Amino acid sequence: AQSVAQPEDQVNVAEGNPLTVKCTYSVSGNPYLFWYVQYPNRGLQFLLKYITGDNLVKGSYGFEAEFNKSQTSFHLKKPSALVSDSALYFCAVRDITGGGNKLTFGTGTQLKVEL
Amino acid sequence: KAGVTQTPRYLIKTRGQQVTLSCSPISGHRSVSWYQQTPGQGLQFLFEYFSETQRNKGNFPGRFSGRQFSNSRSEMNVSTLELGDSALYLCASSSGTAPGELFFGEGSRLTVL
Numbered sequence: 753a754q755s756v757a758q759p760e761d762q763v764n765v766a767e768g769n770p771l772t773v774k775c776t777y778s779v780s781g782n783p784y785l786f787w788y789v790q791y792p793n794r795g796l797q798f799l800l801k802y803i804t805g806d807n808l809v810k811g812s813y814g815f816e817a818e819f820n821k822s823q824t825s826f827h828l829k830k831p832s833a834l835v836s837d838s839a840l841y842f843c844a845v846r847d848i849t850g851g852g853n854k855l856t857f858g859t860g861t862q863l864k865v866e867l
Numbered sequence: 868k869a870g871v872t873q874t875p876r877y878l879i880k881t882r883g884q885q886v887t888l889s890c891s892p893i894s895g896h897r898s899v900s901w902y903q904q905t906p907g908q909g910l911q912f913l914f915e916y917f918s919e920t921q922r923n924k925g926n927f928p929g930r931f932s933g934r935q936f937s938n939s940r941s942e943m944n945v946s947t948l949e950l951g952d953s954a955l956y957l958c959a960s961s962s963g964t965a966p967g968e969l970f971f972g973e974g975s976r977l978t979v980l
Contacts, residue, residue, distance in 0.1 A: 795971030
């Protein structure tokens with residue numbers, strides 16, 4: 753079975769500082785990895801994905817993620833955090849065996865950006 | 868382009884009742900997925916429909932069911948409600964050209980008393 757793990761329940765960072773939200777994965781075969789963000793009382797929004805190619809993936813709102821096969825990690829990063837980035841972030845892996853859009857999500861990391 | 872629309876947004880039911888939730892996907896999207904979100908279990912996949920056929924199914928009891936109509940709108944039904952069914956139920960649609968890229972609705976928050 754495939755899975756993702758988000759080791760941190762919460763990450764605090766000062767505005768203007770770089771941020772990292774961690775994710776590790778466990779899959780058989782090539783991973784299809786995603787990051788989603790959820791603002792309070794809202795649904796999830798797609799940020800970025802890794803399927804193949806460059807290990808550094810760029811996404812929405814200035815976010816990027818680094819795929820590291822040897823460390824089985826897919827950490828989300830942003831060079832300069834904004835207070836408006838405060839939200840719940842989910843890492844996810846797609847189940848390719850079913851041929852559809854089934855995603856397995858991590859437990860989520862609450863990002864808090866403070867002035 | 869209108870986003871994914873879920874109705875109702877909030878509802879309260881009592882144990883033993885049943886509930887039907889509705890989801891209208893983005894126009895042109897043929898895949899609709901449902902997820903349950905709870906503080907304890909996080910986000911869990913319920914099922915996915917594509918062109919009126921269930922394509923994937925999660926590990927939920929048979930009380931949870933769904934369907935998709937010819938216009939891609941989808942409904943999910945939960946029968947014999949239990950307290951543990953209290954959750955935010957999220958619907959997501961996909962165009963099919965970018966697997967895994969889901970567009971989520973704002974959810975239906977179900978409270979079971």
